[in-house]
Amino acid sequence: xxLREWIDERFPLTEFIERHIxxxxxxxxxxxxxxxxxxxxxxxAVQVITGIWLxxxxxxxxxxxxxxxxxxxxxxxxxxxxxxxxxxxxxxxxFAVYIHMARGIYYGSYKSPRELIWWIGLAIYLxxxxxxxxxxxLPWGQMSFWGATVITNLFSAIPVIGSKFVIWLxxxxxxxxxTLGRFxxxxxxxxxxxxxGLLLVFHLTALHRVGSNNPAGIDLDKKxxxxxPFSPYYVTKDLWFISLIFTVYLYFVFFKPDxxxxxxxxxxxxPFATPLEIVPEWYFLPFxxxxxxxxxxxxxxxxxxxxxxxxxxLPYLDRSPVRSARYRPIKRVLTWLFFLNFLVLGYVGxxxxxxxxxxxGRIATFYYFLYFLLLLIIPAFxxxxxxxxxxxx
Amino acid sequence: xxxxxxVVALTLIPxxxxxxxxxxxxxxxxxxxxxxxxxxxxxxxxACKVCHSMKxxxxxxxxxxxxxxxxxxxxxxxxxxxxxxxxKDDEGAKYIYALLTSYVNTPEKNTVFPNIAMxxxxxxxxxxxxxxxxxxxxxxLYAAEPTAKERERLGRYVLAYxxxxxxxxxxxxxxxxxxxxxxx
Numbered sequence: 001x002x003l004r005e006w007i008d009e010r011f012p013l014t015e016f017i018e019r020h021i022x023x024x025x026x027x028x029x030x031x032x033x034x035x036x037x038x039x040x041x042x043x044x045a046v047q048v049i050t051g052i053w054l055x056x057x058x059x060x061x062x063x064x065x066x067x068x069x070x071x072x073x074x075x076x077x078x079x080x081x082x083x084x085x086x087x088x089x090x091x092x093x094x095f096a097v098y099i100h101m102a103r104g105i106y107y108g109s110y111k112s113p114r115e116l117i118w119w120i121g122l123a124i125y126l127x128x129x130x131x132x133x134x135x136x137x138l139p140w141g142q143m144s145f146w147g148a149t150v151i152t153n154l155f156s157a158i159p160v161i162g163s164k165f166v167i168w169l170x171x172x173x174x175x176x177x178x179t180l181g182r183f184x185x186x187x188x189x190x191x192x193x194x195x196x197g198l199l200l201v202f203h204l205t206a207l208h209r210v211g212s213n214n215p216a217g218i219d220l221d222k223k224x225x226x227x228x229p230f231s232p233y234y235v236t237k238d239l240w241f242i243s244l245i246f247t248v249y250l251y252f253v254f255f256k257p258d259x260x261x262x263x264x265x266x267x268x269x270x271p272f273a274t275p276l277e278i279v280p281e282w283y284f285l286p287f288x289x290x291x292x293x294x295x296x297x298x299x300x301x302x303x304x305x306x307x308x309x310x311x312x313x314l315p316y317l318d319r320s321p322v323r324s325a326r327y328r329p330i331k332r333v334l335t336w337l338f339f340l341n342f343l344v345l346g347y348v349g350x351x352x353x354x355x356x357x358x359x360x361g362r363i364a365t366f367y368y369f370l371y372f373l374l375l376l377i378i379p380a381f382x383x384x385x386x387x388x389x390x391x392x393x
Numbered sequence: 394x395x396x397x398x399x400v401v402a403l404t405l406i407p408x409x410x411x412x413x414x415x416x417x418x419x420x421x422x423x424x425x426x427x428x429x430x431x432x433x434x435x436x437x438x439x440a441c442k443v444c445h446s447m448k449x450x451x452x453x454x455x456x457x458x459x460x461x462x463x464x465x466x467x468x469x470x471x472x473x474x475x476x477x478x479x480x481k482d483d484e485g486a487k488y489i490y491a492l493l494t495s496y497v498n499t500p501e502k503n504t505v506f507p508n509i510a511m512x513x514x515x516x517x518x519x520x521x522x523x524x525x526x527x528x529x530x531x532x533x534l535y536a537a538e539p540t541a542k543e544r545e546r547l548g549r550y551v552l553a554y555x556x557x558x559x560x561x562x563x564x565x566x567x568x569x570x571x572x573x574x575x576x577x
């Protein structure tokens with residue numbers, strides 16, 4: 001093909017396609033837990049595309065924001081569809097990302113030589129939380145305003161400079177027009193494209209340098225019978241699975257859009273009336289529970305931040321040479337408990353911290369951190385099962 | 394410690410206040426047919442529009458907001474999104490129906506919304522009282538999302554398409570993987 005040759009002399013197009021798609025060696029024994037990375041990528045694409053269209057009609061000012069969202073819902077052709085896709089998309093995105101991370105923890109995908117992939121992934125997760133948090137302010141409803149007020153207020157726990165820092169974050173003494181403007185700017189430009197987009201490229205570049213981990217957790221010969229080229233095998237496997245999950249996603253978009261949306265956010269922001277209950281979106285609930293489980297504001301904030309940052313130390317806390325929890329009987333049980341515990345934290349985060357809820361929250365918070373300590377000490381006595389020599393489909 | 398107690402108290406007391414504030418919501422079927430919505434719109438114009446605007450439908454309140462505040466102690470809220478602001482799906486409409494039909498002759502005035510500022514907008518003496526409350530609830534539900542019917546109509550085609558697409562992609566994937574050896 002003449003055009004292809006012309007381009008290849010000037011740009012490594014064919015080389016790129018072969019290296020990353022048609023000839024990229026992928027373990028053939030990957031199970032469906034390995035599908036959630038590409039699923040997250042698909043949700044990211046939906047958020048970017050629908051976000052571009054929303055930004056055409058949305059007005060980032062406290063006077064116009066709420067009305068402009070209703071303009072999109074009522075007057076813009078298929079505006080309701082674009083907005084619901086964008087409002088419910090994060091549920092799918094975080095669902096995919098949490099399972100993707102859980103898979104990494106269970107199969108030891110953070111271990112050498114994949115530490116950098118893990119860290120870049122955590123940075124993506126942090127950026128994603130910031131992205132979701134800032135985006136939630138934009139509709140300028142009651143929960144938008146009060147959620148942003150409560151969360152920015154957390155930074156007042158920083159000793160000495162706390163209250164000044166909060167004003168600096170908000171650009172005003174309270175969440176207001178300057179806050180909305182900066183959140184809109186960060187939400188639509190720097191964070192999704194400058195940070196998340198760029199880190200995604202790094203995430204995949206690092207992955208393609210060392211190759212995917214696999215359920216057996218053993219190193220595979222990249223030229224041997226244990227691998228298949230990414231295309232067509234994982235192109236079709238990823239596509240059909242994305243199609244399946246998107247069917248569920250679109251069911252909610254078209255038939256149950258209220259399910260993941262807070263009714264009170266259909267009231268415009270009112271700084272003089274606090275909603276009866278301020279609850280974060282479901283994907284923040286486990287960390288919200290940790291925040292509330294520590295009976296000190298600063299302590300709560302530190303624990304919440306620590307709960308995320310401790311994940312970065314996994315490659316050093318877990319020193320076992322065996323990657324996959326399949327062959328680690330103790331880590332396997334502890335890890336399933338850790339996942340269950342995370343769900344319990346989410347449940348606690350959704351309920352008022354009274355009575356038994358406080359106790360459950362504290363025990364769950366304790367186990368959350370204990371898990372990492374246990375990972376550090378179990379290799380000393382855990383009897384790992386023998387690793388397979390070859391992989392099975 | 395004091396701060397956290399204050400924060401917790403501030404976020405929680407209202408939940409109990411809410412539990413105390415809201416009476417039980419009857420499980421009533423809201424008819425959302427075009428006729429019901431049309432009748433509801435007439436009810437709104439006669440009984441609600443005096444004080445309540447519906448700005449996204451172009452309805453202004455008949456009396457100035459200030460006059461309403463002087464009479465009732467607060468500015469009557471805009472009703473465009475009220476049905477969606479008070480519950481998911483049709484819960485908000487049921488709440489509105491319950492509120493309109495729960496006025497009582499006691500000091501708390503209304504069992505669903507005790508100490509409500511709004512005087513009863515519909516008369517219990519009216520033989521169509523219940524019907525009107527249901528219809529105006531249906532109208533408010535429609536008004537909160539006029540594109541809802543179009544959404545559900547289009548959704549059926551989209552879901553049918555997605556189910557077929559998923560099945561085809563699944564079959565394609567099965568075919569692609571058929572020749573791959575089990576071990577390696």
